[in-house]
Amino acid sequence: MRKYFVTGLLILVPLAITIWVLNLIISTMDQSLLLLPERWRPEAVVGFHIPGLGTILTLMVIFLTGLATRNFVGKRIVWAWEALLTRIPVVRSIYSSVKQVSDTLFSSSGNAFRKALLVQYPREGSWTIGFLTGVPGGDVRNHLQGDYVSLYIPTTPNPTSGFFLMVPRADTIELEMNVDEALKYIVSMGVVAPEYFEKKLIIDPAKV
Template sequence: MRKYFLTGLLILVPLAITLWVLHAIISTMDQSLLLLPPQWRPQELFGFQVLGFGAVLTVLIIFLTGLLAQNFIGNYVVRVWEGLLNRIPIVNSIYSSVKQVSDTLFSSSGNAFRKAVLIEYPRQGSWSIGFLTGVPGGDVVNHLKGDYVSVYVPTTPNPTSGFFLMVPKADAIELNMSVDEALKYIVSMGVVAPEHQPPK
C-alpha cells in the first residue's frame, strides 16, 4: 500500500502544482478585464464570469502591441513614449534597467544564458552551476587583471533570484549540457539529473 500511495503521489502532485500555477496565472491575467468598460465585461455580456477570457485578452493585447510596433508609425510612437519615460527621474532608472535586461534576455540575437558552467562557489571545495551572461564592462574592467567572465548563479528552487559573479575565465568550466537541462537540475535540487554526457 505504501508503494501504491507513493506512486499515486508522484503522479498527482506535479499535476496538482501545474494546475495550481496555471490557475494562478490565468486568474491574474483575468484582472486585465478591469481595463474594459463595465458593459463590455463577460459578466455583463453573458451573465457569468468566463475563466481565461482575460488571459486571451492579455495575449491579444501583447500580440497587437508587437504588431503595431513593427511599422513606421508604431515604431515612432514607441520612441516618443520611451523618450517621455526617460525624462521622469525615478521612472527613468527603473524603466531603462528593466528594458536593458528584457532586451538581452528575450532578444533572438542576444547571448544571455547560452552556456551552463561549473564554478567553485560559495567556498573552496563547493561547486555551483551558473550561466554565462557575458564579460565584465565599465570601470570594473580597470580593476580586474586577466580574463574574466560574468556568471549568474541561480538559487534553488527559485531560479529567478540568484547571485551575479565575475570570475576568472579559467575557473568557469563549461558543461556539456543545455541551459534547459541545467535549469531542471537546479530547480529540482539535484533530483532530476541530466543524462551522463562524455566530456567535450
C-alpha cells in the same frame, strides 16, 4: 500500503502543482479584463465569468503591440514614448534598468542565459551550476585584469533568486547540457540529472 501511497503521490503531486501554476498564471492574466468598461466585461454580456478570456485578451494585446511597433510609424511612437519616460527623474532610472534587462533576456540577439557553466562556489572545492550572462563592463572592467565572465548563480529550489558573480573564465567549465536541463537539475536539487553520453576515446586500428 506505503508503496501504493507513494506511487499515488508521484502521480498526483506533479499534476496538482502543474494545475496550480497554470491556474495562477491564467487568473493573473484574467485581471486584464478589469481594464475594459464594465458593460463590455463577460459578466455583463453573458451573465457569468468565463475563465481564460483575460488571458486571450492579454496575448492579443501583446501580439498587436508587437505588430504595430514593427513599422516606421510604430517605431517613431515608441521612440517618442521612451524619450518622454527618460525625462521623468524617478521613472527614468527604473524604466531604463528594466528595459536593459528585458532587452538582454528576451532579445534574439542577446547572450544572456545561453550557456550553463560549472563554477566553484561558495568556496574552493565546492561546485555549483551558473549561467553565463556576459562579460564585465563599464568601470568594473578597468579594475579586473584578465579574461572575466559574468555569472548568475541561482538558488535551489527557487532559481528566480540568486547571486551575481564575476569570475575568471579559466575558473569555469562549460557544460554540454543546455539551460533548460541545467534549470531542471537545479530546481530538483540534483535529483533529476540530465542524460549525458560519456566521451570515449575511439582508436583507429589502422593507426595502431
